[in-house]
Amino acid sequence: MILSQIAEKSIGYSSSINAAFKELLTGKSYGAETQGPAAPEVKPQLTHEQKAKQDKIMQQFYPNYMVDSGIRPGSHPMYLTIDKDHPSLLHTVQYEQSWMYSIGDAAIVHCFTQNGQYYKVRLGLDKNKDEVHGFYADPGTFIAIETAENNGVGFSQISIELPDGNDGAIYVPRKDKLLQLFPAQRDIIERFSVKE
Template identity: 50%
Template sequence: MHKSIQIAQQWIKDSDAVLVTASNGFSITEGLNLFATDDKLHEVLGGLEQTYHLQNLLAAISYDYPNELDKWRVYARITEYYAGHYQPGEVMDALKAIIGDKPYFIWTSNIDHHFALAGLDNLLELEGNWLEGICSSHPKEHGTYNLKEQLHQIYLKDQQGTLQKNDIPKCDQCGAPLTFNMAGKDFQMNQNQVAAFGNFVQRYQDKRLLVLELGIGPQNQMIKAPSMQLVAGTENSRYITINKGQLNIPTVIADRSIGFSSSILDAFEELRTGKDLGIKIEGPAKAQPKLTPEQKKAQNETIKLFFPSYMVMHGIRPGELTMYLTTDSQHQSHFHLVEQDQTWMYSLGDATVAHCFTRDGKYYRVHLGLDKSKKQVHGFYIEAGTVVAFESLEDSGAGFAQISGSFPENASNEILIPKKENLKKGFPQYQEMIERLAVGD
């Protein structure tokens, strides 16, 4: 048996909980490829594929149809085929066997809802799913709708040739047409899922947590980056990634990581049976020298002042990975100087306010979030030389706010702390804020 397979099996056996992260590669293994142009596309969409020159399922979902009935015909045909008729495949069954009776959570950007349909209900669907709808006129105010049965009825009437305009799903509060609740400007993330995910991570982050990553390419940083950050910041966690052809294991977690460059099914077969099928396997690497307990404590306490959720040890730095910063009412990000240009984006939870003091003596604030009616933006750019601090706006009831920031690889990664008294002199009208969010003298 390959030594890495044996180690991976032991990690699975010894884990206290399993966090499964999954993206398009997992869906493809289950028979759904959003990007494929093939005979199945015509089988699912029928003549609508040629009518609108639809190249793949993703284009079919996002197309701006001039005919509202055709839009719902497309939606219904897709969901009937891939959700209504869905039966878990070999890879889903194998995943459930690996999880066994351990506590688990699924963190996915897939919109197919297959995990829930297979009975894996502990789930965070980061980009929503195509069985859920929102009001096209008041997406936030009027909540979400389960469209499963309505989509099935639309499909049946479509096949019978009896579909009419009054069959289009409508908001029961204002009568406006519904639309899919998926990633976009009106997307409403399921806050129950968000809270459950936060509770899971909180409960198991200091225990033997196994992160099992399935079909996530190196370019997909929405889940990959923060999950690697989670492993980097929790000493007892382990990381197994399966992705054919492309593996990305940062040095900082290489000693606790194993990568299978293969199909998910082949990797699962090796993990289940212990047989060496000749798969290319990376890791675990030899452990690097560790900081002393005193060094770890000092580093962690300093970093938490500026990046409250940045619970990172082993010397990981913001320039190596996209940083996911989480704040709440008790844990704000304190004022620090931006050494090089940065971009920050809204990710999860409540909206975030960024307090910015520029080097030419101006103050401005930016609200990062999804509610445009409150002048919230999805992302913004900070110029070098700006002093910034972040706070949660606590506007959606999530109890926390998460944003993601990109850092240039050539940054020094030092945290530069402005003098509190200098800030007060330069911005006397913001004395209270500076006192609250600045550290040091």
């Protein structure tokens, strides 16, 4: 089965190489057919009000961000800037995530895995404070990110790779379910859950 991202951008031929060359050389048809990519599916457009509402909701998870068109095949980077008043609230996506420290204060990433484990990662450059430059989160891991405010800069910037073809969906955990699974992390869950 061809992945949809490949099928949407590929061209196929229903003949042998020999028959295709023969057609090219003679200009005559020997039954070869060219199959081009499917026409892109038209996605419904949001109204101005719907877009404004969506942007307001997204700011809870990605307070200040920029997505770069980039040149990396298969993905593009997103740069996320957070500060004390604008953390990234608990959310997950359906693909793996590679998080990297960029600039500013260290960032603390709180991770709640699908198999019931909690851990936190300090993204930064100070190895004496157990900071790492980057880490990988499995698909479905709920994360929240806050600045460590350890260098007096006032913000943290981190980056993540977004795979091409993702639908941009963000999944928000139910606070009551997280509290049942992770009672020891009540303070973190309360601070970084979406306010209803």
